[in-house]
Amino acid sequence: MSKLKIVGAKDDQKAILSLLSRSGCFEVSKAQKASDDTKENSTLIETLKNKQAKLSVAIDYLAKLKEEGLNANNLIKKGKLEEEVFELEKDVKTFARLEVSYNELEEVKKSEVELIKICDSLQEISFSRNELNSSIKELKDLKAELAPFASVTMPLSSVGDTQTASVLLASNPNLSDKEIIEKMGALVEEYPVDNGALWGILCKKDDRPFVVRKLLAIGFEICTLKHEKKPQKIIDESEAEIANLEKQNYAKLREGLGYINRLTHLKALFDISELDLEHILAEANFSFCENTVTIEGWTPFNSAEAIKDKLVSEIKTVSVEIGKVEKGDEPPSLFVNSKLTEPFVAVPKGYAPPTYGELDPTAVMSIFFFIFFGIMLADAGYGLVMAIVGLAVGLFVKKFEVPMKRMILMFGICGLSGVIFGLLFGGIFGIEFISQNHYLWFNPLEEPIMMLALSIGLGIAHLLTAYTLKTIVTIREGLKGENKKNKILVIFHGLFDSLFMYTLFAGVGMFALSMIIEDSNFPFVTLFIVLLGITVLGIILTGGRRAKGIGGKIAGGLGGVYRLINVFSDVLSYARLFGLAIASGAIAMAFNQIGSLLFAFNIPIGDGWLIPLGYIIGAIILIVLHAFNFLLSALAAYVHNIRLQYVEFFGKFYDGNGRHFEPLGEKTKYVRFVER
Amino acid sequence: METISLGVALALTGAALAMILAGIGSVHGVCKIGSASSALLAKEPKHFSKLLILMLLPSSQSIYALTVSFMVFVRLGLLPGADFMPINTDAGLAILFLCLPVGVIGGISASLQGSVGVNCVSMYAKQNKLFGNSILVISASEVFALFGFLISMLGVLFLNLDYSLVVPYVESAPAVEGAVACISSYITAVC
Numbered sequence: 001m002s003k004l005k006i007v008g009a010k011d012d013q014k015a016i017l018s019l020l021s022r023s024g025c026f027e028v029s030k031a032q033k034a035s036d037d038t039k040e041n042s043t044l045i046e047t048l049k050n051k052q053a054k055l056s057v058a059i060d061y062l063a064k065l066k067e068e069g070l071n072a073n074n075l076i077k078k079g080k081l082e083e084e085v086f087e088l089e090k091d092v093k094t095f096a097r098l099e100v101s102y103n104e105l106e107e108v109k110k111s112e113v114e115l116i117k118i119c120d121s122l123q124e125i126s127f128s129r130n131e132l133n134s135s136i137k138e139l140k141d142l143k144a145e146l147a148p149f150a151s152v153t154m155p156l157s158s159v160g161d162t163q164t165a166s167v168l169l170a171s172n173p174n175l176s177d178k179e180i181i182e183k184m185g186a187l188v189e190e191y192p193v194d195n196g197a198l199w200g201i202l203c204k205k206d207d208r209p210f211v212v213r214k215l216l217a218i219g220f221e222i223c224t225l226k227h228e229k230k231p232q233k234i235i236d237e238s239e240a241e242i243a244n245l246e247k248q249n250y251a252k253l254r255e256g257l258g259y260i261n262r263l264t265h266l267k268a269l270f271d272i273s274e275l276d277l278e279h280i281l282a283e284a285n286f287s288f289c290e291n292t293v294t295i296e297g298w299t300p301f302n303s304a305e306a307i308k309d310k311l312v313s314e315i316k317t318v319s320v321e322i323g324k325v326e327k328g329d330e331p332p333s334l335f336v337n338s339k340l341t342e343p344f345v346a347v348p349k350g351y352a353p354p355t356y357g358e359l360d361p362t363a364v365m366s367i368f369f370f371i372f373f374g375i376m377l378a379d380a381g382y383g384l385v386m387a388i389v390g391l392a393v394g395l396f397v398k399k400f401e402v403p404m405k406r407m408i409l410m411f412g413i414c415g416l417s418g419v420i421f422g423l424l425f426g427g428i429f430g431i432e433f434i435s436q437n438h439y440l441w442f443n444p445l446e447e448p449i450m451m452l453a454l455s456i457g458l459g460i461a462h463l464l465t466a467y468t469l470k471t472i473v474t475i476r477e478g479l480k481g482e483n484k485k486n487k488i489l490v491i492f493h494g495l496f497d498s499l500f501m502y503t504l505f506a507g508v509g510m511f512a513l514s515m516i517i518e519d520s521n522f523p524f525v526t527l528f529i530v531l532l533g534i535t536v537l538g539i540i541l542t543g544g545r546r547a548k549g550i551g552g553k554i555a556g557g558l559g560g561v562y563r564l565i566n567v568f569s570d571v572l573s574y575a576r577l578f579g580l581a582i583a584s585g586a587i588a589m590a591f592n593q594i595g596s597l598l599f600a601f602n603i604p605i606g607d608g609w610l611i612p613l614g615y616i617i618g619a620i621i622l623i624v625l626h627a628f629n630f631l632l633s634a635l636a637a638y639v640h641n642i643r644l645q646y647v648e649f650f651g652k653f654y655d656g657n658g659r660h661f662e663p664l665g666e667k668t669k670y671v672r673f674v675e676r
Numbered sequence: 677m678e679t680i681s682l683g684v685a686l687a688l689t690g691a692a693l694a695m696i697l698a699g700i701g702s703v704h705g706v707c708k709i710g711s712a713s714s715a716l717l718a719k720e721p722k723h724f725s726k727l728l729i730l731m732l733l734p735s736s737q738s739i740y741a742l743t744v745s746f747m748v749f750v751r752l753g754l755l756p757g758a759d760f761m762p763i764n765t766d767a768g769l770a771i772l773f774l775c776l777p778v779g780v781i782g783g784i785s786a787s788l789q790g791s792v793g794v795n796c797v798s799m800y801a802k803q804n805k806l807f808g809n810s811i812l813v814i815s816a817s818e819v820f821a822l823f824g825f826l827i828s829m830l831g832v833l834f835l836n837l838d839y840s841l842v843v844p845y846v847e848s849a850p851a852v853e854g855a856v857a858c859i860s861s862y863i864t865a866v867c
Contacts, residue, residue, distance in 0.1 A: 350725075350729075351811075352807070352808040446755075446757060448750045449750075449833070572822045572825060573736075573818075573822060575740065576736060576739045579739035583739070635728075639732040643733065646811045647811060650808065651812060
């Protein structure tokens with residue numbers, strides 16, 4: 001990182017900031033003591049936020065309108081709706097923000113007033129459509145209420161009680177037995193209706209509550225409506241009204257959709273406000289004199305000169321100073337990797353951003369990540385599918401943002417690893433090659449001990465790499481420090497971080513060899529004991545070297561020995577490579593057996609011909625089952641791989657106390673501003 | 677395959693038990709963290725990939741148990757192409773008990789790991805920066821499952837089954853006889 005110090009006229013502040021965000025690689029450094037927001041600024045912030053709220057409501061509403069329009073188009077196509085087709089393009093699924101050039105940005109800025117007006121009219125449309133929809137709903141409810149009594153040929157208000165008798169209109173489509181009601185002591189008259197029975201019931205006024213209760217209990221609907229017009233007439237009228245309102249509704253929809261071509265501009269305006277907001281918030285970290293403003297920030301080494309040139313050439317009255325990182329600074333960190341290891345950046349990034357200047361573990365980690373993934377997937381077929389899809393999508397499909405693209409590429413590369421180890425272990429879609437020995441190295445199911453040894457061995461290599469990196473980190477950090485006299489001490493410091501791990505594992509290796517090679521005169525066991533002794537003694541002597549005081553040193557040494565237990569648990573943790581490798585292979589084999597069972601169910605039609613029904617069904621089921629196993633093993637391989645890196649690997653040497661480089665102009669929501 | 681002896685049955689019971697116990701623990705742990713994560717996911721779906729990693733951490737224990745169970749199969753020669761090993765009751769019982777560390781400790785640690793994981797999810801929700809730490813915190817309880825795994829694995833791997841075949845099954849255990857002799861000589865000495 002280079003430190004940029006930009007001094008310019010206050011009037012040029014806006015121009016400077018927009019140039020900086022346009023460069024896409026400048027982060028404003030946090031001031032020691034940020035100045036408070038001025039009153040002017042807080043009103044500005046509020047206005048911008050209000051504008052954004054308005055825009056985002058409009059954007060969401062337009063998206064909703066578009067959806068409704070597309071639904072309506074479907075109805076029109078099926079002939080269920082008489083309207084003109086809405087001119088809409090189907091959404092193209094993208095996973096990236098839209099790209100908007102800076103020229104377009106200027107145009108959008110110019111048409112801001114118009115765009116805000118669009119927001120207002122969209123809001124109006126939304127209000128009136130809500131009203132229309134609620135009136136339509138009211139009318140529909142009324143219609144539904146009246147439907148059972150549609151065939152009554154007089155206004156419902158004229159159905160009423162006399163002095164002593166009560167008249168009820170009731171309907172029950174499921175019941176056509178008069179007697180039930182007559183038993184209640186009421187007179188019944190039946191009217192023929194399309195949708196069931198409609199009954200006129202005459203009872204004594206005193207009996208009314210009793211009759212009503214009984215009727216409701218057996219599922220009758222009793223008419224309580226008192227409309228002045230005949231039911232059928234009301235229904236007809238409301239139908240006409242609904243049609244009318246719906247027409248108006250669609251007209252409004254069409255009006256709203258008229259703005260759909262401005263959607264991109266609305267989104268761009270939202271993000272322009274976001275940039276403005278960012279600039280205003282950044283202001284708290286600037287220092288001001290009467291007429292000048294000083295902006296300090298970070299930029300990657302290779303873009304510092306470019307930014308300086310651009311600023312100086314475009315704004316005449318500005319001075320730019322490129323400085324180096326000094327003690328006490330807290331610059332952000334940016335991962336810089338080669339093309340091959342770049343896809344793996346997401347892994348350390350997900351753990352924690354490295355402290356500035358800390359060793360970037362991506363390159364070393366990616367080698368192990370690659371190998372482990374292949375072992376855990378352990379199937380050339382799955383690996384091939386993954387590699388083809390991942391590499392093809394990652395390299396040639398443009399509509400992903402960078403982090404997503406990296407992830408896909410990473411899976412593609414790891415798929416290749418799956419192919420390699422699948423071939424080594426003889427696993428291709430779990431097809432059993434055991435009897436034919438179609439493997440290049442060995443079969444994990446046949447020689448599980450070998451597989452376990454391989455896993456543990458790779459684990460030890462992984463751990464030793466981590467300890468070695470720790471040594472490198474310690475020496476690097478130590479040499480960076482002021483006190484150059486103690487160079488040798490620093491080197492020893494570093495060496496002691498990993499040396500005894502080497503002796504330990506060498507000893508364990510001797511022990512393992514003594515068990516493998518039985519009749520040998522080589523003193524494996526003696527060497528094992530000697531190396532173990534050196535390890536324990538060494539750790540007791542050096543473990544507390546960083547602690548102060550004799551007590552601390554002794555405690556540190558003993559603590560170091562105690563921590564050897566953790567080393568063993570770390571090593572064992574690599575047994576998951578073994579477990580997942582055989583799990584994915586064994587499950588694939590089991591699925592194949594299910595599939596081959598189905599292959600037998602074919603229908604013979606004579607002459608040695610048969611309808612290959614079993615083959616077809618079996619193939620379909622096999623594809624589904626293998627897809628399932630593929631997803632599951634890929635997921636497990638990914639997650640457990642990450643766990644090995646995070647817990648066993650990074651834990652040894654990687655600090656991750658930094659923060660990511662977050663340049664101005666990157667935090668947009670809908671669109672990405674690009675140079676074109 | 678020859679007829680299954682009681683020893684083989686006991687050993688297989690052990691393999692099954694290890695898988696069952698550790699599996700139950702893992703299911704419990706994963707589900708706990710899963711439901712805690714889904715609450716966070718509803719608000720911020722972008723954290724899915726990280727929460728997935730947290731969620732699947734308690735599955736390690738089942739992998740350990742799976743490995744041990746598989747090793748039992750290997751030792752018994754159940755896999756295709758291997759020679760079946762009809763072990764006796766003593767060996768079977770030994771394997772059954774050797775399977776328990778990974779099953780019991782694994783199961784309990786996976787389940788409790790789930791509880792830790794729930795808290796770690798809320799920690800992560802509050803401070804996204806602490807993701808790496810939360811993984812370390814969750815993994816801490818797994819060390820003990822690993823110890824259990826170590827003992828089960830080493831035992832199952834190195835138990836000398838041939839030896840147990842050679843030694844005939846004895847009705848009264850020699851240890852008991854020895855103890856009785858010891859005690860009686862002690863009593864006579866005291867008297």
